[in-house]
Amino acid sequence: MGALTTRSPQARIRKPKWMTLPVVLGGAVILFWVLTALTVQWWAPHDPISIVDTRLLGPSWDHPLGTDALGRDVLSRTLYGARASMPVAAGVIVSALLLGGVVGAVAGFFGGWVDSFLMRLTDMVMAFPPILLAMVIAATLGVGIRNAAIAMTLVWWPGYARLLRGQFMAVKSYDHVIAAESLGASQFRLMTKHILPIAFTPLLVVSTMDFGGVVLLAASLSFIGLGAVPPFPEWGSMISEGSRRFYDYWIALGPGIAILTVVLGANFIGDGIRDLLDPRTKS
């Protein structure tokens, strides 16, 4: 009796541990941009591609972020930019998870020379500063947002492969896996049904934390001129246009703040997860 009644009402409705201010704030920001990407065509003030006013107007009531060198509305273009960055970042992470996941699973499951070969391959890709390799790949594939996404995927997968490989090697020797194996489960079944469900959690965590980094890399490639092709509104290429018109700061202001908020939001969430998992930062 005593043990039950001593629990205060507050203790029972205590919010979950992950629910800190930064995580909630970051989540809200990401949600805003996801919703924007999905619904912007219904509420954007102007068309992002057509010329709507005099060129290079400063911020005003009609154009809160001004107009660019062609007379397009910067605010509308910034909002539409979410349509490029959000799906590209999500697509790159999912593709990298698939590619890296398969490589890591195969390496960890089979071990031996397969493992050595695949891990040397990941070493080779990881031997480059990411942007340098992405630049080379994107340049050889040709300019375009799809090619930039392919380039980023090819640069991003090795981390996931290494992580899942380690997981697979550990889980491979768990009792339930050995039991399933002696019952005659196929190798494919062992990998997908018995090992993967346990092994993939850390991968999920890490890939969530990577979202901001991928958004940043995508914008960087576009800024260099290897991503989205004009007139398609994309944050990195918009900043690149702004950098050519030094005194008209507002052209680059909107897309820059957009990138900052998305990446900061994602990093807030990532930081929250990291704090939750890192034993060193626990009190």
Next chain:
Amino acid sequence: MGTYIARRLALMPLLLLGVVTVVFVVSRTASVDPIASIVPERLLGNEEIVSAARARWGLDKSAPEQYALYIKNLAQGDMGTSFRTKQPVGSDIADKLPATLELTLAALAVAIVIGIPAGIAAAIKRDTWIDHTVRLFALVGSSLPVFWTGLILLYIFFTQLGIAPGPGRIDLRATPPNGVTGLYTVDAVLAGDFGQAWDALRHLMLPAFVLGWAVLGIIARMVRASMLEVLNQDYIRTARAKGLTGRQVIFTHALRNALIPTVTILGLSLAALLTGAVLTETVFAWPGLGSYAVESTRGLDLPAVMGVAIFGGAMFVIANLAIDISYGIIDPRIRVS
């Protein structure tokens, strides 16, 4: 430890060969014919000129032949000739390297000088406003696109306030200092021209701050986490119990051990540093390897792009190895085992 270093060193040539191979394979998948960046557009219809150009640049050979030739030349220090500058890529890189080195070293200095004390302060004053401010400042730094931060800071400090110089390494009208290092600040001081040294330093400040801020977060976070871990150790409690002041405990007992893991983070920040350098150089018209890489990429200058990528990859591999080894040397626990 000795065998570990030996093994890593032995694997090194293999990894470097891998770096070259990756770049070569990628460059062969080009969907755009490199001949388009050699021969002027109006001559592309002329069979004779095109095939002569192919032969001249070795583009008529088969892929394995090209690969073997590339490796052979590379082993002799020849990275080919840039389509764009018509200079050997090796000497182009040598020309551009000092500018990048000056920028990245200055940025790293900014990141360390601000990042380490900030991380320590955040750990000591955990969960206070100091901690929160440091973490926010660090997180904003690693979330900012450097190419945008650079632009905005140039707008504020150069065009509006007029207290910072514009893009570039030195005043446009000045002749660069003639020196051995190629680092303008150092060369100017060595030449005794302090006016120019000041000018070079002023030009260096904004880009170094922009790039340093981007890297600082990684360092501050690591120092904070590792400081928190150390502060929980028994020997810290012992030091406190025997009556040492807080300052003594922090600086003579905790700090040394807390900084050990920070060395490894230099490896991680190196990637951020090089990535950031490419973009920072582009914004600040900094004539380094990053700008060279971007211009070559835009012009589909294959030999130059390959050269920079291979050079960058090789530097990255070597630096990471050096960091791993130094980690072993610094940390007695690793050295002994």
